[in-house]
Amino acid sequence: xxxxxxxxxxxxxxxxxxxxxxxxxxxxxxxxxxxxxxxxxxxxxxxxxxxxxxxxxxxxxxxxxxxxxxxxxxxxxxxxxxxxxxxxxxxxxxxxxxxxxxxxxxxxxxxxxxxxxxxxxxxxxxxxxxxxxxxxxxxxxxxxxxxxxxxxxxxxxxxxxxxxxxxxxxxxxxxxxxxxxxxxxxxxxxxxxxxxxxxxxxxxxxxxxxxxxxxxxxxxxxxxxxxxxxxxxxxxxxxxxxxxxxxxxxxxxxxxxxxxxxxxxxxxxxxxxxxxxxxxxxxxxxxxxxxxxxxxxxxxxxxxxxxxxxxxxxxxxxxxxxxxxxxxxxxxxxxxxxxxxxxxxxxxxxxxxxxxxxxxxxxxxxxxxxxxxxxxxxxxxxxxxxxxxxxxxxxxxxxxxxxxxxxxxxxxxxxxxxxxxxxxxxxxxx
Numbered sequence: 202x203x204x205x206x207x208x209x210x211x212x213x214x215x216x217x218x219x220x221x222x223x224x225x226x227x228x229x230x231x232x233x234x235x236x237x238x239x240x241x242x243x244x245x246x247x248x249x250x251x252x253x254x255x256x257x258x259x260x261x262x263x264x265x266x267x268x269x270x271x272x273x274x275x276x277x278x279x280x281x282x283x284x285x286x287x288x289x290x291x292x293x294x295x296x297x298x299x300x301x302x303x304x305x306x307x308x309x310x311x312x313x314x315x316x317x318x319x320x321x322x323x324x325x326x327x328x329x330x331x332x333x334x335x336x337x338x339x340x341x342x343x344x345x346x347x348x349x350x351x352x353x354x355x356x357x358x359x360x361x362x363x364x365x366x367x368x369x370x371x372x373x374x375x376x377x378x379x380x381x382x383x384x385x386x387x388x389x390x391x392x393x394x395x396x397x398x399x400x401x402x403x404x405x406x407x408x409x410x411x412x413x414x415x416x417x418x419x420x421x422x423x424x425x426x427x428x429x430x431x432x433x434x435x436x437x438x439x440x441x442x443x444x445x446x447x448x449x450x451x452x453x454x455x456x457x458x459x460x461x462x463x464x465x466x467x468x469x470x471x472x473x474x475x476x477x478x479x480x481x482x483x484x485x486x487x488x489x490x491x492x493x494x495x496x497x498x499x500x501x502x503x504x505x506x507x508x509x510x511x512x513x514x515x516x517x518x519x520x521x522x523x524x525x526x527x528x529x530x531x532x533x534x535x536x537x538x539x540x541x542x543x544x545x546x547x548x549x550x551x552x553x554x555x556x557x558x559x560x561x562x563x564x565x566x567x568x569x570x571x572x573x574x575x576x577x578x579x580x581x582x583x584x585x586x587x588x589x590x591x592x593x594x595x596x597x598x599x600x601x602x603x604x605x606x607x608x609x610x611x612x613x614x615x616x617x618x619x620x621x622x623x624x625x626x627x628x629x630x631x
Contacts (some may be wrong), residue, residue, distance in 0.1 A: 222294040244380060254448070258395075258448065259488070260484035261441065264437045265434055270414050271330060272330055272435070278461055278469065279466075280438070280443050281321060281443070282346075283315055284443025285311065285450035285460045287315075296369060304366055304377050312447065315434055316443060322436040327431035332449060360457065364450070365454070367408055383451065386451070394441055398441060471512075475491060477593055479525065483524065490524070491509070504566075507565060507605070534630075543620050556606075564599060567584070567586045
């Protein structure tokens, strides 16, 4: 999983060692999902792990559109929300009619909720890619989100639709009341969905989706219809987004209009892009980081969305390939044995870069808390927003940190060029 770029290489050309590493990474990931709640057994940890698992499924589904097919959607939360509502309605129907359907099968119905909407609306939406698709997805997203407050019989208005997951038939004696059981249910669907979505990237449809993303005219020239390919990818993305939404509905036992809104669509876009769209594991990294930051920052600062925006701009400017691209660009140097020549430059750059980051944080928090006068606690040091010392400290950190950091970044670039040249001479870098 870690070494697979979505548009290149053939499985048949891989040596046996690569195959063992590939399956080893998957097994390590599954083992980590099993062991994590045993090591970190507190209620807060289980809730965080559950939310991260849901976010990963959602981000991977979004990458079918953005990374695989090149479709930038601003309304992907529609499938997520409809999946959540479908799951809640199905759970309530199971309870009221006494159907013998246990809770682990409910995400399948949530996925069908997202898929049905994708089948209905996708044919029109995917006729064009690029800006046209992005604008239509934004309009459809806002239309459905607004309709959720009007169609009360379906969406329950502002209060949403509630349900009781413990009222469904038990499976293997599990009632899914404790959060630990819910976590393992989410982990099961996470593994199942990740394997299915990875397998999709290896199918002819996955390959031709990459071709549609890169050059739709050439795809049409060789006999494939780019519109049909985009439509099929849109349907698969809608199904897995519905699965993610149903897992969220099971976790919270409610689905409301917030599931369908622009904030949800923005978060999955952030997760996928920050993690990196070119590699399958990129959205996984992005979902973990964004969910962790969201959970951590909301309790620390009231302007946590601003930090998301700064991180997003920083990724776009300095690492368009995301975190995954940043990690994978070091792979040729590791193979060539030249990475150690770059590490000292990294270590030198850490101090001024951290100082610059602290200056930006101090500036934002000073402006945000100026009227309230709340003390800013930065690494154990208290700063008063109204004090001139705080403003001077922020200015020194930002200006001084930026000046020194730029010098150290140039040193990194020089060291990188030397290491890359050696790696290229040894045949590890094209």
